[in-house]
Amino acid sequence: MKRVYGYIWIALLFMAGAPRLQGGQGQVEVSLDTTTIRIGEQTLFHITATVEPQQTLQWPVIADTLGRHIQVVRQEAADTVQTPNGLWQITRSWRITAFDSGYHVIPPMPFSFGQQSTQSEPLLLEVQTLPVDTSAPIKPIQEIWKVPLSLREVLPWILATLVLLAAAIVIYLYIKKRKKQPGQTPPQIPALPAHNEALTRLKELEKKQLWQNGQTNKYYIELTAIIRHYIERAFNVESEELTTSQTLDQLQGSIDDRALDQLERLLKLADLVKFARLRPAREENTQSATWARSFVEQTKPKPNDQLE
DSSP states (O other): OHHHHHHHHHHHHHHHOSOEEEETTEEEEEEESOSEEETTOEEEEEEEEEEOTTOOEEOOOOOSEETTTEEEEEEOOOEEEEOTTSOEEEEEEEEEEESSOEEEEEOOOEEEETTEEEEOOOEEEEEEOOOOOTTSOOOOOOOOOOOOOOHHHHHHHHHHHHHHHHHHHHHHHHHHHHOOOTTOOOOOOOOOOHHHHHHHHHHHHHHHOTGGGTOHHHHHHHHHHHHHHHHHHHHOOOGGGSOHHHHHHHHBTTBOHHHHHHHHHHHHHHHHHHHSOOOOOHHHHHHHHHHHHHHHHHHSOOHHHHHO
C-alpha cells in the first residue's frame, strides 16, 4: 500500500512539473538532483530564488532534518548570478540522505517576498533498500585491526614541534633584547587624520589587485573594513559592530544625500558579495573603489572647518 501511495505522489508531481512558486516580483523553484536513492546514499536539494536587485527575500530555516525521515548532511556553498533581464538568481543547496526505505515527502518551504508570505510545493524522495541474500549464513563481525604508526605519520608532528620550539626561543630572545630601560618611554607617533588614513589604505588596497586575481570576496572585506573604520573615526559611529542598515540610519542627517547614496550602494553590493556569493562584473568592482574614495573625499573636514 505504501508503494501505491508513492506512485500516486510521483504521478501528481510529474503532472505538476518542476515545483515553482511566484510571489509578486519574486520567483522560487525547488528541486532534487535525483528523486530516487538507496538507504544511506546522498543527493542535493536545491532552492533557487529569482528576485529584483532591491527586493528582500526571507529564506526558510533548514536545520538538521527535512520532514520526519530525511536528514540534512550539510549546506553547500551558495551561488548567485545575474540574469540577462537584470534580476538576481540565488541558489542554495543542501546535501540530504535517508536511512528508512519508502517514499518520504520534503514538506513545503515558507518564503517571504517583502510583505508577502507564501510557500513552495512539496517534493517526493524515494528511498530503496539494498538487496539482501537471506539464504546465506550470517558471518561473524571482524575484529578491529591495530595498525602501528609509521615514521611518515609521526614525522610532521615532530617537525611542527621543533619549529614551534625554535619560534618560541627566537621570540623570547627578541623580547629580552628589546626590553626597554627603566624610565624610557617609546616615542609617540601622531595619528593620521581619519580621511588621510582611509585614502592611504584605499591606495594600498588597489595596489594589491585582489579582485583582478580572483580574490573578490577578500577585496570587499578589506574595502568595507577601511570605510567602516573611517566612519568610526570621523563620525563616532561604531560601524564595524553595526549592520549596513544600522550604519546608514546612524549617518542620516550627518552627511549629504549624495555621499549617503554612494555609501549605501557600496555597502549593499559588498553584502551581496560576502554573504550571497555574488560575482560582480569588472565595472562594478571599479565603481566600488570610486564610491569609497568619493565618500571619503566628500565627508572629510573642509579647510574652513579645520581653521575653526
